[in-house]
Amino acid sequence: xxxxxxxxxxxxxxxxxxxxxxxxxxxLLSSVTVIGIAAAQFMSADLLKAVRxxxxxxxxxxxxxxxxxxFIHEGRILLEIIDIPLITSAGLEKGIEFxxxxxxxxxxxxxxxxxxxxxxxxxxxxxxxxxxIAFLVSLGIRFLPMLTEEMKDSFTALRLRGVVFKNLSLxxxxxxxxxxxxxxxxxxxxxxxxxxxxxxxxxxxxxSHRTSYLILKYSGADYFLIAFSIxxxxxxxxxxxxxx
Numbered sequence: 001x002x003x004x005x006x007x008x009x010x011x012x013x014x015x016x017x018x019x020x021x022x023x024x025x026x027x028l029l030s031s032v033t034v035i036g037i038a039a040a041q042f043m044s045a046d047l048l049k050a051v052r053x054x055x056x057x058x059x060x061x062x063x064x065x066x067x068x069x070x071f072i073h074e075g076r077i078l079l080e081i082i083d084i085p086l087i088t089s090a091g092l093e094k095g096i097e098f099x100x101x102x103x104x105x106x107x108x109x110x111x112x113x114x115x116x117x118x119x120x121x122x123x124x125x126x127x128x129x130x131x132x133i134a135f136l137v138s139l140g141i142r143f144l145p146m147l148t149e150e151m152k153d154s155f156t157a158l159r160l161r162g163v164v165f166k167n168l169s170l171x172x173x174x175x176x177x178x179x180x181x182x183x184x185x186x187x188x189x190x191x192x193x194x195x196x197x198x199x200x201x202x203x204x205x206x207x208s209h210r211t212s213y214l215i216l217k218y219s220g221a222d223y224f225l226i227a228f229s230i231x232x233x234x235x236x237x238x239x240x241x242x243x244x
Contacts, residue, residue: 006123020104
């Protein structure tokens, strides 16, 4: 199931993630979330990695609910201190909406990872996206994990030197982050310069027309997925319009 054409996957991801961003009704948003998770599972996406990322969002839900409860005094008060509402039903609903939206975005993004970077570049090119832009998108996606690994290595080096980050004061934490980010950013810039140099030596953009050994072709399943994405988008837009 992971062998869908990258273009059909991209159209499905754009349709579902757009619904996840623009739909306001909680029940419709929950339905979109279920569809996104089911599709990611069907296309053999790595949902465990997405679940690990969603763990940290539960704290953000409470923060969103807290801020909504303070600035928007709507709904039933669930928690208050000295007559100050900390969490209301409306604030909690906004927090749940935030979780569902992020779930849709993260789970649908995992569908893209089921295709290789070469397939994704070729898919964008065949969608009439300029090769330079398609290549930079792919390069940017591959560059982010490298930056994450750099940060993990820096924190590991701190732990090996006996620095317990949790026990530091806020002022010292900010100072440590300042010391860490400067070399990480400098190292990232150096890597970017090396990549740019290697691209120039290989003649990147020397010719306006490029040929490719890999030519993508739609299958019947791809046409079905594209049609399903368009129909799904129209149905949920109409349902959201009627409810609002």
